Amino acid sequence: MPSQYQPQIFGWISDLVKGGNYLTGADQRLLYANDNYCAFIRKTKSDQIFYSFILIIVLILSIPMIYLGFSLILDLSPITESAMLITVVVILIACIVAMYLCIPELYHNLFTRRGSPIIFNRKTGKVYINESYFFNFKVLRNPLTFLHPNKKRIKEYDWAHLQGVVVHNFSRYSLNTTILMVCKPHTHKTIDHILLDPLRGGIGSYFVWGWVNNFMCANKLAGLNDGKYKWEQETQFKDNIIKGQGWPEWMVEAFNATSQAELAEIKQRHHVKQ
Secondary structure, rough: OOOOEEEOOOEEEEEEEOOOOOOOOOOOOOEEOOEEEEEOOOHHHHHHHHHHEEEEEEEEEEEEEEEEHHHHHHHOOOOOOOOHHHHHHHHHHHHHHHHHHHHHHHHHOOOOOOOOOOOEEEEOOOOEEEEEEEOOOOOOOHHHHHOOOOEEEEEEEEEEHHEEEEEEEOOOOOOOEEEEEEEEOOOOOEEEEEEEEEEHHHHHHHHHHHHHHHHOOOOOOOOOOOOOHHHHHHHHHHHHHHOOOOHHHHHHHOOOOOOOHHHHHHHHHHHOOO
16 A cells, blocks of 8 residues: 555655554654753764765765776777677766765765754644755755755744655665655645654664654653753753754744744744744
8 A cells, every 4th residue: 555645755664643642762862852842863973974984985986987987988989889888888877876866965964963953842833954955855956956065954844744654775674764744734745855763673763753743742651851961951952952053043942932822923023934
């Protein structure tokens, strides 16, 4: 049975159900939680280092292969050595495509700062991200964007418009990733994707989704002291994780908004377009 959210994302396993009462323990990705909002890290430092190393190796190997491919194409006769020419062209195209796909992934890992936290406010039903532009699932990109590795997207979403799905990475380790599908209001049409919890094995891939759902439903299964920073350490959390990362001032205030009216007042005060 295919996903109800279309277009369906590659590697789809299942759609996730919203609501509380998920049985889940504290997760190492949970940074901070208080009665208004919680914050989850989405990229660990060890993963960034590991995947950056692998991608750099791939790029280093691709560059001489592309150079060699062009050299062979210029030297080969298209009439007498057509089979060899076709082989070289195929290898050359494969190397170029590999570079096109690897560069955004490399930027994703090199320019993700402090784990790229995602913020959920249960009082206003809003979700906030401040992440690398390449921290997403796009395939078709304007090559000119590769010249802006520090490009960011900073957005506010409605929790009501976000739906969870699990996908797998087709590796021998069968690692799963939880993704938030951003749907057009009152439809199942997907207009954006947000990485929630990457590369987990087995039931671990549902821990973050379960904790967030319990939190957003004000279920006591989501303990406010489950994170790296305890609820009374909000100042320390913001100094260490949020400060200096380009979060808009209004958005940092909005983390703690306790109602839609208070959120509207914050936006009006900071001249934020609704």
